[in-house]
Amino acid sequence: METERKDFRMFSLEERERAVELYFTTPMTTAQVVEHLGYPTRQCLERWLAMDSRYAGHMAKPIIPLETRRRAVELVLGGMQQKQAAKQLGVSVGAVHGWVRAYRKGGMAALQPKNRNSAQGNKPAGSRRWPSAADDDDAEALRRRVEELELENALMREVVEVVKKDPGADLRRLSNREKTLLIDRLRPAYSPGSMTCLPGIAPGGHHCRHARLGVDKYAGLRAEVAGAFADSKGRYGYRRIKAVLKTGVSEKVVRRIMAEEGLVAHVPKRRRYSSYEGETTPAPANLVDRDFTAERPNEKWLTDISEIKARDGKVYLSPMIDCFDGKIVAYTAGFSPNAELANRMLEKAASTLPGNARPLVHSDRGCHYRWPGWLGLMERFGLTRSMSAKGCSPDNAAAEGFFGRMKTEAVYPEKWEEHTRNEVLALVDEYIRWYNHERIKQSLGWMSPVQYRQSQGMAA
Numbered sequence: 338m339e340t341e342r343k344d345f346r347m348f349s350l351e352e353r354e355r356a357v358e359l360y361f362t363t364p365m366t367t368a369q370v371v372e373h374l375g376y377p378t379r380q381c382l383e384r385w386l387a388m389d390s391r392y393a394g395h396m397a398k399p400i401i402p403l404e405t406r407r408r409a410v411e412l413v414l415g416g417m418q419q420k421q422a423a424k425q426l427g428v429s430v431g432a433v434h435g436w437v438r439a440y441r442k443g444g445m446a447a448l449q450p451k452n453r454n455s456a457q458g459n460k461p462a463g464s465r466r467w468p469s470a471a472d473d474d475d476a477e478a479l480r481r482r483v484e485e486l487e488l489e490n491a492l493m494r495e496v497v498e499v500v501k502k503d504p505g506a507d508l509r510r511l512s513n514r515e516k517t518l519l520i521d522r523l524r525p526a527y528s529p530g531s532m533t534c535l536p537g538i539a540p541g542g543h544h545c546r547h548a549r550l551g552v553d554k555y556a557g558l559r560a561e562v563a564g565a566f567a568d569s570k571g572r573y574g575y576r577r578i579k580a581v582l583k584t585g586v587s588e589k590v591v592r593r594i595m596a597e598e599g600l601v602a603h604v605p606k607r608r609r610y611s612s613y614e615g616e617t618t619p620a621p622a623n624l625v626d627r628d629f630t631a632e633r634p635n636e637k638w639l640t641d642i643s644e645i646k647a648r649d650g651k652v653y654l655s656p657m658i659d660c661f662d663g664k665i666v667a668y669t670a671g672f673s674p675n676a677e678l679a680n681r682m683l684e685k686a687a688s689t690l691p692g693n694a695r696p697l698v699h700s701d702r703g704c705h706y707r708w709p710g711w712l713g714l715m716e717r718f719g720l721t722r723s724m725s726a727k728g729c730s731p732d733n734a735a736a737e738g739f740f741g742r743m744k745t746e747a748v749y750p751e752k753w754e755e756h757t758r759n760e761v762l763a764l765v766d767e768y769i770r771w772y773n774h775e776r777i778k779q780s781l782g783w784m785s786p787v788q789y790r791q792s793q794g795m796a797a
Contacts (some may be wrong), residue, residue, distance in 0.1 A: 574748035
């Protein structure tokens with residue numbers, strides 16, 4: 338009695354009536370009502386229900402309609418998790434599990450609600466509902482729906498395995514060729530008429546497109562595109578692929594073929610090592626001023642240092658880049674970003690210069706380019722220094738761009754972080770060799786830096 342008086346003091350009559358009505362007018366359990374309203378406790382709600390004439394005097398749940406049960410079975414058989422289906426329909430997970438299990442054992446008849454409340458069970462015999470022809474129609478409709486859901490599940494499995502799309506791919510965005518391939522894969526188990534659930538394909542249209550599929554006018558080109566993409570190790574997009582093949586078709590066609598075949602070039606992932614340690618020595622002016630072009634080789638050079646993760650540590654790369662064509666003039670790689678790494682690279686780069694060449698050497702404000710060793714080498718070789726503004730990466734964007742391309746095309750997709758540092762050193766050498774001799778650039782007329790210099794009669 339004391340507990341009841343406490344309940345009445347804490348909650349208004351309106352609040353009590355709202356909670357009770359929600360329980361009797363929806364499929365919600367007492368726990369779901371409490372969660373939905375944020376009050377009261379389950380024990381309190383049970384006391385309120387016990388005072389209502391509609392309540393049977395025990396914790397029996399309201400009878401959940403057949404339509405709700407059928408919908409729950411459809412969602413689960415369609416691939417939705419039982420927990421999600423229960424949340425969507427406002428019922429318990431246990432109820433959904435029981436309905437699915439009952440349907441698999443006894444079909445539609447097993448989903449018929451049972452009168453578990455004594456109040457329901459005390460109805461006159463004449464008011465009790467017996468199975469009718471409508472129930473048979475419902476059972477047939479549910480059977481057809483389940484077959485459709487099973488077909489859709491099989492279809493999505495084929496989408497992943499055959500078309501190489503994500504499991505959640507929109508079927509309406511598939512090409513006609515992809516749709517036809519899917520239908521051909523499913524034909525042994527399903528009739529063409531049952532596959533009309535595939536958006537955008539009519540049974541008749543499928544056969545027409547199926548006939549055309551055998552004479553794909555781009556069949557040969559598809560193989561060439563795939564081969565060129567493989568040769569580039571997945572680094573080339575559709576523009577470079579078209580340039581490599583020297584085909585007469587448009588970039589649009591190459592792009593579509595690559596999309597249909599699932600050939601996607603690697604996308605950027607930016608991360609950069611910084612060596613800035615403050616103003617250690619006076620910095621020279623920025624003579625490049627973001628103009629990364631040059632009229633001839635050995636006019637402007639750019640340098641920087643970047644880190645590459647390996648399984649057992651990090652590898653640091655220090656290249657010298659020629660603004661004329663982007664060629665890597667020289668580089669060093671090691672396990673520590675020290676002055677020796679930068680100095681060795683500068684010596685290697687200077688050794689490639691013809692007798693009268695004195696390029697401008699641009700860098701960021703890293704400590705490697707402000708220590709006495711670097712300054713002494715610059716003076717020894719007669720080179721001119723130029724530096725970016727403090728903390729301003731666009732001032733050395735061309736060098737940053739090289740690191741970005743290398744990591745996008747090779748480091749990340751080929752998972753260099755799974756290799757040892759010594760293995761990464763070999764991979765760096767392989768990539769730079771490929772970059773200089775084989776990687777084509779649009780600005781060079783779709784030639785590599787070495788090929789371009791040779792075409793101009795210059796020393797490569």
